[in-house]
Amino acid sequence: MVGYFVSVTIFTALYALFSLGLNLQWGLTGLINFGHVAFMTIGAYVTVLLNIQGVPVIVAVAIGTVVAATLGLIIGTSTLRLREDYLAIVTIGVAELLRLIANNEQWPSPDGPIEGSFGLKDYLIPLADWDPNLWQKLIAIALLTIIAVFAMWQLWRGLKSQWKENQQIQDKSYRPRKPISLIIWGAIGTTLIVAIYINGTLALYDYYYRAGLMVLVLLVLALVYWGLEILVRSPWGRIIKAIREDEEIPRVLGKNVFWYKLQAFMLGGAIAGIAGAFYAWYLTTVYPSNFESIVTFYAWTIIILGGAGSNAGTLVGALIFSAYNEITRNLFVGGASLDALRIMIMGLIVMILMIWRPQGILGKKEELTLGK
């Protein structure tokens, strides 16, 4: 059971990471990216292929991330000057193109060249063969504790700022979140953090082969989340949000709109590239079919569920997505047709959400009613 929850935690965290990249691009900068999985494909394949060639795993991930950002640079320079729908078309095309290349190319493997469709395997998964002694286990648990404390701190900070906003309702055209909903959110958040922490501690103590990977992905997720939160609150973040609202305004105020769009696009791509490496480690064997366009739309679902433009909302969305995924996986034990039904129901849930709560779970309703 502990092992199962470790796997679910890794899955959730890597999807959260992947979606944070898209949230930066779409939720904050307004760039419509329908091929986000392309960055993940690049991140996964570059990391794995380099690793098979004997490149150390850390270097391989770093190169994978840089290549993913470079893909963003190439797509961005060619399309970001055009109207936004062109970006949507080009990105979805690039994602399919990369998947088809991955499928049809012959890739090197320890047993000689192998057809792409047979998948890549026998690459190193970080910390899978680790056999920690007591001290190392304690250090790993300490690291997990730091991550948990960081998560609690972020939760507390978010709730506090909402609370403060609620106190100063005068001269505002909207009513911020009510205190009771803040308490509920605090309770849910705390429970989740504590549950993941306890499960993670158990897995580390009685070392489960994926526990190390779990700590790594949580660490990266925490760092990326923190970095994005700093960015969003900085003048840099103000410019990209301004671009989302109306790009002519930052332009007349002397901001290089194209350059900022490109930065956001590349950074989002790099984050998805790291997520790709974790995806490969999570899967242990990567097939081109793991990188179909549906993965992009999982990320869109996550962002829409959580509330576009909110990093915290993206985390909530990833949790719900993952929970749905696991629950239905165990409920609908059956053939491929039932598998399709799961995705249909998810589509239905998104549609209902768009009608009932179009702003997403953590989004602000009043933002939808504002005139342009």
Place this chain on the structure above:
Amino acid sequence: MTQNQQQNLLLSASGLHKRFGGITAVNNAQIDLHRGSITGLIGPNGAGKTTLFNLLSNFITPDRGEVIFDGKAINQLQSHHIAQKGMVRTFQVARVLSRLSVLENMLLAPQKQTGENFFQVWLGRKQIRKEEVENKEKAMLILESVGLAAKARDYAGALSGGQRKLLEMARVLMADPKLILLDEPAAGVNPTLIGQICEHITNWNKQGISFLIIEHNMDVIMSLCDRVWVLAEGSNLANGTPEEIQNNPEVLEAYLGVD
């Protein structure tokens, strides 16, 4: 033109030309603007006034012509570079960043903020915090002067049409410009607010900012402007002091109407 006069010119555009397919929107237009002046630009609808604004700020690239701002040719620069040099424009229909607060709208404008650089966001956090505090103080002062201080923390999208005009002008001011191009500041605004807007323009002009104003409200043009340029069918029709323009028979026929 003597050397002295040349130096006194803040903006000088000549030979500006722009065709859209078979339509010549701006035809060999010229405009000069002195430092510290308020200059008006009038003309019938479709005369090419807004297109001329777009050409000056390089939102649309002219087919030919030259624009000299503050002693330097700027027609090769991208529009954001022109804004950085101190020539900032507004739009005919006021545009605000709806889902950002009024204060955030203001804070977007200052030039050369340390925190606009991706790497400085991490390296220069102290400097950024200092600049933010200074910019916030300045923004609140300007918001107070235009009467929007109480709205600072509300969404800009919740403002009324007139308040949006004020916010747009206040925001331009935050960019510390030398020249502000105003596209119809008094359009769709009630008479009291027009009076206020005129007062603000006069005040800011006294602080050393020059203005180029497109406006159909003749009272505004006549009371504010030192000099008026008239555009008709994309070409210059006349220029002179407000009195000269009011008595110019060609202008009367083309625009103001003959009694």
